[in-house]
């Protein structure tokens with residue numbers, strides 16, 4: 001599942017987590033600590049939107 005930052009377009013992919021910021025792979029967005037912020041622009045979790053479709057390119061497929 002993916003969530004996209006409404007401010008800068010950064011995509012959080014729950015399959016990959018955010019290792020640079022201490023979020024392990026396969027961490028659901030809802031399980032990320034509330035104080036986590038967008039790695040690119042510093043937006044809070046509340047500024048992220050669920051990506052309903054899979055338009056985002058994914059190299060794994």
Ligand SMILES: [Zn+2]
Nearest residue numbers: 005008038041
């Ligand atoms: Zn952002």
